[in-house]
Amino acid sequence: MDHDANDALHPDTLAVHAGRADLEELGVHALPIDLSTTNPLTDIDSGGESYERLAGGGSLAEGASPVYQRLWNPTTARYEEALATLEGADAAVAFSSGMAAITAVIMAAAQEGKRHVVALRPIYGGTDYILAKQLLGTTTTYVTSVDEISAAITDETGIVIAETPANPTLELTSLDELVAAAGSVPLAIDNTFATPVLQQPLSHGAAFSIHSATKYIGGHGDVLGGIVATDDAWATRIRGIRALTGALSHPLASYLSHRGLSTLPLRVRQQQANAQALADALVAMPGVEKVMYPGLAECDPKGLVGTQMSGPGSMMAIDVGSFERAAHVAQSTKLFTHAVSLGGVDSLVQHPASLTHRPVAAEAKPNAGVLRLSIGLENADDLIADLRQALASA
The missing domain is CATH 3.90.1150.10 (Aspartate Aminotransferase, domain 1)
Incomplete structure (x- = not known):
């Protein structure tokens, strides 16, 4: 489903059909689950090239072997396409948990040596804790209002992180004001409470829309996962981190999350x-x-x-x-x-x-x-x- 076609469809329709474009070709109606941990290689050279491409965060080349589940999986890829469609994003990257997703985003933003984070409180306790403990080698300036963000940004700031509605007090913050305050610094929004049904942060200029898929996306308390919607350039960087840290969403979790989108x-x-x-x-x-x-x-x-x-x-x-x-x-x-x-x-x-x-x-x-x-x-x-x-x- 391309972006132009999606523009003509309602969110309810997209939720049912997104990420299923190849099912007819496969000859199936329900989402298939591919649990393969390893994939046959056509030859040594092409296998090595595919491994290098995927480990670097690239997408699977046509006709190439996925090599290994940690690098790419078709069940997860369908789910990613579906979530990206609902968020109006170029791409989405699925993780084993919401914390794995936010961790990868912070690591990606800090890759160029910009290891300072500005975080708007209140935010989810897990995010707050990982930043406060400097577990990822970052330092954090906490602010409590949008008006404080610009002054908190330095030449070393790699990302601004916020959550609206906020956890747990449901405080609302204007995405437009957040984007303006962040300026050239990428803005990450935890969109878990709103879901893409109610809010699309990327359409306001945010760089990342992050979800704990464990929550509304899965919807039934039986799947753990996280997912990030973003543009192609950031997705490549984040996929590379996911591949090397082993934080890929398990195919069964991806299947359950994708199925959850249908009724979201x-x-x-x-x-x-x-x-x-x-x-x-x-x-x-x-x-x-x-x-x-x-x-x-x-x-x-x-x-x-x-x-x-x-x-x-x-x-x-x-x-x-x-x-x-x-x-x-x-x-x-x-x-x-x-x-x-x-x-x-x-x-x-x-x-x-x-x-x-x-x-x-x-x-x-x-x-x-x-x-x-x-x-x-x-x-x-x-x-x-x-x-x-x-x-x-x-």
Whole structure:
């Protein structure tokens, strides 16, 4: 599917058909899974040439051997094409986890000796932690508003990293303002909460749109993965890092993620409708001090929902006042599973300060009374009733 053809199709149609162009030629209807770890070589010279090309991040040449699964796999390649289509990107690169994806992006940006990172908080705790610990040989300047980014950039800055909606407090940031503040420095956006159904950062000028595919893309809590949408030049560099560090998405994970894309628009819209109903109810519910959800006007002062994002999504956070109350509510729900992760068909509740954001610096932790809610496909009235009884007993 070329870009011109894609422009005429709705996202729901693209989600079903993207990355499947070769199925008719293969004589199959469902996505095939190729689990081969190694591939026959036609001869020594061409095999060596293909290895060198793929290990350097190049694409598979026509008629060439893929050589080895760590370098290239057809199941993963179809999934990458599909995600790139939904993001409006030249290419996508799939990884074994979301953290492997963000790691490769940071490494790629630092390859030319620019080892300084500017990171806008709040961001996912894992990203915050890997930057703070300098595990990749980078240094980081943290900022808390777009207005601080330009001043934080130096000649050594290789990348600006941000997340909108932010994890876990759902703060919204203008992508246009982020791109302007970053200037010539590439901007990486964690797009996990929004998904490509609701937001396409590359269309605003971001260099990378990063997803933990474990979340909404897989959608069923049974696959671990990450994926980066970007342009061809960055994709080549990132694929080379992936090939040499061994972080390729396993074919089965790629298959499950690609299959998840087919229903992604439907799931996102229904979960979003449930979340809006829940947020409206929580605002007036006893025991809730604050509701953080992009679908509430007070949480979107710049009107980014409806412009930058086509909808508010299905993630939210509530502040119930104290750690003790938060712990009680998390343990007292019947339909919300107390667990990490998000974006699946079932609803989850999590206490970020003691889980995903536990390792980060004190100034980056959310309030102890904050609970993060991932809203699933259950009936909204049942979810409302479940939270009401949990709050009432706290």
